Amino acid sequence: MKFILFVEGHTEYKAVPSFLKRWLDPRLRRSVGIKSVRFDGWAELVGDVSKKAHWYLDGPGKAEVIAVISLLDLYGPTIYPADARSTADRLQWGKNHIEGKVSHERFRHFFAVHETEAWLLSDPDIFPRSIRDGMPEMVATPEQVNFNTPPAKLLDSLYSRIQRNSYKKVVYGRQLFDKLDPNLAYQRCPALRNLLDEMLSLARTAELASPQ
Numbered sequence: 001m002k003f004i005l006f007v008e009g010h011t012e013y014k015a016v017p018s019f020l021k022r023w024l025d026p027r028l029r030r031s032v033g034i035k036s037v038r039f040d041g042w043a044e045l046v047g048d049v050s051k052k053a054h055w056y057l058d059g060p061g062k063a064e065v066i067a068v069i070s071l072l073d074l075y076g077p078t079i080y081p082a083d084a085r086s087t088a089d090r091l092q093w094g095k096n097h098i099e100g101k102v103s104h105e106r107f108r109h110f111f112a113v114h115e116t117e118a119w120l121l122s123d124p125d126i127f128p129r130s131i132r133d134g135m136p137e138m139v140a141t142p143e144q145v146n147f148n149t150p151p152a153k154l155l156d157s158l159y160s161r162i163q164r165n166s167y168k169k170v171v172y173g174r175q176l177f178d179k180l181d182p183n184l185a186y187q188r189c190p191a192l193r194n195l196l197d198e199m200l201s202l203a204r205t206a207e208l209a210s211p212q
Contacts, residue, residue, distance in 0.1 A: 001206050002033030003199065004056045006070035008045050010170045012116055013038040015177035016071070019119075023182035023196055024203060032066065032203050042077045045070060046098065049109075053102045066206040067106040069199065070098060075114040075150040087113060087146070091191070108198055113191040117151035117173070118142040119180065122188040126179040130162050131155075143189050 005020075007013050017034035025031045037052065039045035053068045074090055084093045091111055098109040112118060121142040124132040135158065138145055145151045156167040186193050 001030075001066050001203070002035055002064060003066050003203075004053075004068045005034050005036045006039060006045055006049065006052065006068065007036055008039050008042045008072055010038065011173035011177075012036070012071065014170070015174045016116065019177045019180065019182055020196065020199065023186060024200060027200055028203055029207055042072050042079075045072060046077070046079060046101075049098060050101045050103075053104060053107050057104050057106055065106070067108060067199075067202045068102075068104075069195070070107075070109045071116075071195070072098075072109075072111055073115040073150075074111040075147055087143075106202075108202075110195040110198075111191060113143040113189070114146055115151045117155055117169075118145055119185045119189055119192055120173070120176045121145060121151055121154075122185040123180055126176050128163070131158050134158050134162050141188070143191055 005017060007016060013036045017036050021032070021034055039048065049070055053070070056062070056065050056068050072094070074087065074094070077094070079097065080090050080093060084090050091113065094111060095109050099107060102109075119142065120126065121135070121139045124135055124139060127135075136154075139154075142151070145154055149157075152167065152169060159165060159167040182196075186196055
Protein backbone atom coordinates (compact mmCIF):
# COMPACT_ATOMS: atom_id res chain seq x y z
CA MET A 1 0.00 0.00 0.00
CA LYS A 2 1.26 3.46 -0.81
CA PHE A 3 0.54 7.15 -0.94
CA ILE A 4 0.99 9.14 -4.13
CA LEU A 5 2.52 12.50 -3.25
CA PHE A 6 2.21 15.33 -5.78
CA VAL A 7 4.97 17.94 -5.33
CA GLU A 8 6.09 21.04 -7.19
CA GLY A 9 9.88 20.84 -7.08
CA HIS A 10 13.04 18.77 -6.95
CA THR A 11 13.67 19.17 -3.20
CA GLU A 12 10.21 17.91 -2.29
CA TYR A 13 10.51 15.08 -4.82
CA LYS A 14 13.81 13.84 -3.41
CA ALA A 15 13.62 14.59 0.30
CA VAL A 16 10.04 14.74 1.55
CA PRO A 17 8.84 11.12 1.07
CA SER A 18 11.53 9.58 3.28
CA PHE A 19 11.06 12.35 5.84
CA LEU A 20 7.31 11.68 6.09
CA LYS A 21 7.89 7.90 6.27
CA ARG A 22 10.20 8.31 9.26
CA TRP A 23 7.24 9.71 11.18
CA LEU A 24 4.54 7.43 9.80
CA ASP A 25 6.12 3.98 9.79
CA PRO A 26 6.74 3.62 13.56
CA ARG A 27 3.02 4.29 14.12
CA LEU A 28 1.78 1.63 11.70
CA ARG A 29 1.78 -2.16 11.73
CA ARG A 30 3.28 -2.19 8.23
CA SER A 31 5.51 0.23 6.39
CA VAL A 32 3.77 2.33 3.75
CA GLY A 33 5.20 3.49 0.48
CA ILE A 34 5.25 7.11 -0.64
CA LYS A 35 5.70 7.63 -4.37
CA SER A 36 6.42 11.23 -5.24
CA VAL A 37 5.28 12.70 -8.54
CA ARG A 38 7.00 15.95 -9.51
CA PHE A 39 5.27 18.71 -11.41
CA ASP A 40 7.09 21.59 -13.07
CA GLY A 41 6.06 24.19 -10.50
CA TRP A 42 2.82 25.07 -8.79
CA ALA A 43 0.97 26.15 -11.95
CA GLU A 44 1.36 22.76 -13.60
CA LEU A 45 0.29 20.98 -10.43
CA VAL A 46 -2.85 23.09 -10.07
CA GLY A 47 -3.66 22.76 -13.76
CA ASP A 48 -3.15 18.99 -14.02
CA VAL A 49 -4.08 17.84 -10.52
CA SER A 50 -7.52 16.45 -11.37
CA LYS A 51 -6.42 14.41 -14.39
CA LYS A 52 -3.33 13.01 -12.66
CA ALA A 53 -5.12 12.27 -9.37
CA HIS A 54 -7.90 10.33 -11.08
CA TRP A 55 -5.35 8.37 -13.09
CA TYR A 56 -3.91 7.01 -9.84
CA LEU A 57 -7.17 6.76 -7.90
CA ASP A 58 -9.31 5.17 -10.61
CA GLY A 59 -6.70 3.49 -12.80
CA PRO A 60 -5.50 -0.11 -12.91
CA GLY A 61 -3.30 0.25 -9.82
CA LYS A 62 -5.93 1.89 -7.64
CA ALA A 63 -6.17 -0.99 -5.15
CA GLU A 64 -2.61 -0.27 -3.98
CA VAL A 65 -3.17 3.46 -3.49
CA ILE A 66 -4.13 4.64 -0.01
CA ALA A 67 -4.67 8.21 -1.18
CA VAL A 68 -3.26 10.92 -3.40
CA ILE A 69 -1.83 13.85 -1.45
CA SER A 70 -0.87 17.09 -3.16
CA LEU A 71 1.54 19.46 -1.43
CA LEU A 72 2.28 23.05 -2.36
CA ASP A 73 4.13 25.89 -0.67
CA LEU A 74 1.66 28.48 0.53
CA TYR A 75 4.11 31.15 -0.62
CA GLY A 76 4.38 31.45 -4.38
CA PRO A 77 1.08 30.51 -6.04
CA THR A 78 -1.00 33.37 -7.42
CA ILE A 79 -4.29 31.48 -7.38
CA TYR A 80 -5.70 33.18 -4.30
CA PRO A 81 -8.54 35.71 -4.62
CA ALA A 82 -7.76 39.31 -3.70
CA ASP A 83 -9.62 39.13 -0.39
CA ALA A 84 -7.68 36.05 0.79
CA ARG A 85 -4.71 37.83 2.31
CA SER A 86 -4.05 36.10 5.61
CA THR A 87 -2.36 32.74 6.05
CA ALA A 88 -5.57 31.19 7.37
CA ASP A 89 -7.68 32.54 4.51
CA ARG A 90 -5.27 31.29 1.84
CA LEU A 91 -4.94 27.91 3.50
CA GLN A 92 -8.68 27.36 3.58
CA TRP A 93 -9.43 28.81 0.16
CA GLY A 94 -6.58 26.92 -1.51
CA LYS A 95 -7.50 23.61 0.09
CA ASN A 96 -11.15 23.97 -0.91
CA HIS A 97 -10.22 25.06 -4.43
CA ILE A 98 -7.83 22.22 -5.22
CA GLU A 99 -9.81 19.48 -3.48
CA GLY A 100 -12.89 20.74 -5.33
CA LYS A 101 -11.10 20.36 -8.67
CA VAL A 102 -10.41 16.69 -7.94
CA SER A 103 -13.55 15.81 -5.97
CA HIS A 104 -12.49 12.34 -4.83
CA GLU A 105 -12.82 10.80 -1.37
CA ARG A 106 -9.20 9.62 -1.39
CA PHE A 107 -7.64 12.90 -2.43
CA ARG A 108 -6.30 15.49 0.01
CA HIS A 109 -4.51 18.78 -0.53
CA PHE A 110 -2.13 20.41 1.93
CA PHE A 111 0.12 23.45 2.02
CA ALA A 112 3.55 23.84 3.57
CA VAL A 113 3.36 27.09 5.53
CA HIS A 114 4.94 29.06 4.08
CA GLU A 115 7.45 26.73 2.38
CA THR A 116 8.78 23.25 3.15
CA GLU A 117 11.97 24.95 4.37
CA ALA A 118 9.94 26.00 7.43
CA TRP A 119 10.09 22.37 8.50
CA LEU A 120 13.89 22.60 8.43
CA LEU A 121 13.82 25.76 10.55
CA SER A 122 12.02 23.78 13.27
CA ASP A 123 15.43 22.35 14.25
CA PRO A 124 18.20 24.96 13.97
CA ASP A 125 20.73 22.38 15.23
CA ILE A 126 20.79 20.68 11.81
CA PHE A 127 22.39 23.79 10.28
CA PRO A 128 26.06 24.82 10.47
CA ARG A 129 26.72 26.72 13.69
CA SER A 130 27.39 30.01 11.90
CA ILE A 131 23.99 29.82 10.15
CA ARG A 132 22.22 28.73 13.31
CA ASP A 133 23.70 31.61 15.29
CA GLY A 134 22.50 34.10 12.67
CA MET A 135 18.87 33.00 12.68
CA PRO A 136 16.27 35.52 13.90
CA GLU A 137 14.08 34.79 16.90
CA MET A 138 11.05 34.21 14.68
CA VAL A 139 12.33 30.75 13.69
CA ALA A 140 11.11 29.54 17.10
CA THR A 141 7.69 29.41 15.38
CA PRO A 142 8.79 28.29 11.89
CA GLU A 143 5.43 28.60 10.15
CA GLN A 144 5.37 32.29 11.01
CA VAL A 145 8.37 32.88 8.74
CA ASN A 146 5.99 34.50 6.37
CA PHE A 147 4.99 35.93 3.00
CA ASN A 148 7.38 38.88 3.48
CA THR A 149 10.49 36.79 4.18
CA PRO A 150 9.63 33.17 3.34
CA PRO A 151 11.89 30.42 4.71
CA ALA A 152 13.94 29.74 1.56
CA LYS A 153 14.67 33.46 1.12
CA LEU A 154 15.65 33.72 4.77
CA LEU A 155 18.07 30.82 4.38
CA ASP A 156 19.49 32.23 1.16
CA SER A 157 20.06 35.57 2.88
CA LEU A 158 21.81 33.89 5.82
CA TYR A 159 24.06 31.73 3.64
CA SER A 160 24.92 34.65 1.36
CA ARG A 161 25.76 36.97 4.25
CA ILE A 162 27.54 34.50 6.54
CA GLN A 163 29.09 31.90 4.24
CA ARG A 164 29.36 34.05 1.11
CA ASN A 165 27.48 31.54 -1.03
CA SER A 166 23.84 30.91 -1.82
CA TYR A 167 21.57 28.38 -0.15
CA LYS A 168 21.56 25.44 -2.58
CA LYS A 169 17.95 24.39 -2.20
CA VAL A 170 18.13 20.91 -3.71
CA VAL A 171 21.57 19.86 -2.43
CA TYR A 172 21.34 21.34 1.05
CA GLY A 173 17.65 20.53 1.36
CA ARG A 174 18.20 16.81 0.90
CA GLN A 175 21.07 16.78 3.41
CA LEU A 176 19.12 18.77 5.99
CA PHE A 177 15.94 16.72 5.66
CA ASP A 178 17.98 13.58 6.30
CA LYS A 179 19.10 15.12 9.62
CA LEU A 180 15.73 16.56 10.62
CA ASP A 181 13.81 14.83 13.42
CA PRO A 182 10.22 14.53 12.12
CA ASN A 183 8.87 14.43 15.67
CA LEU A 184 10.37 17.84 16.40
CA ALA A 185 9.03 19.29 13.16
CA TYR A 186 5.63 17.79 13.99
CA GLN A 187 5.60 19.61 17.32
CA ARG A 188 6.63 23.01 15.96
CA CYS A 189 4.77 23.12 12.60
CA PRO A 190 0.97 22.86 12.99
CA ALA A 191 0.27 22.65 9.24
CA LEU A 192 2.76 19.79 8.91
CA ARG A 193 1.09 18.15 11.91
CA ASN A 194 -2.26 18.28 10.11
CA LEU A 195 -0.72 16.62 7.05
CA LEU A 196 0.91 13.83 9.05
CA ASP A 197 -2.16 13.21 11.20
CA GLU A 198 -4.35 12.86 8.12
CA MET A 199 -1.89 10.53 6.40
CA LEU A 200 -1.73 8.40 9.54
CA SER A 201 -5.52 8.21 9.74
CA LEU A 202 -5.79 7.24 6.06
CA ALA A 203 -3.06 4.61 6.40
CA ARG A 204 -4.67 3.06 9.48
CA THR A 205 -8.02 2.90 7.70
CA ALA A 206 -6.33 1.19 4.76
CA GLU A 207 -4.67 -1.29 7.15
CA LEU A 208 -8.03 -2.25 8.66
CA ALA A 209 -9.61 -2.67 5.24
CA SER A 210 -6.81 -4.78 3.75
CA PRO A 211 -6.66 -8.61 4.01
CA GLN A 212 -4.77 -9.80 7.06
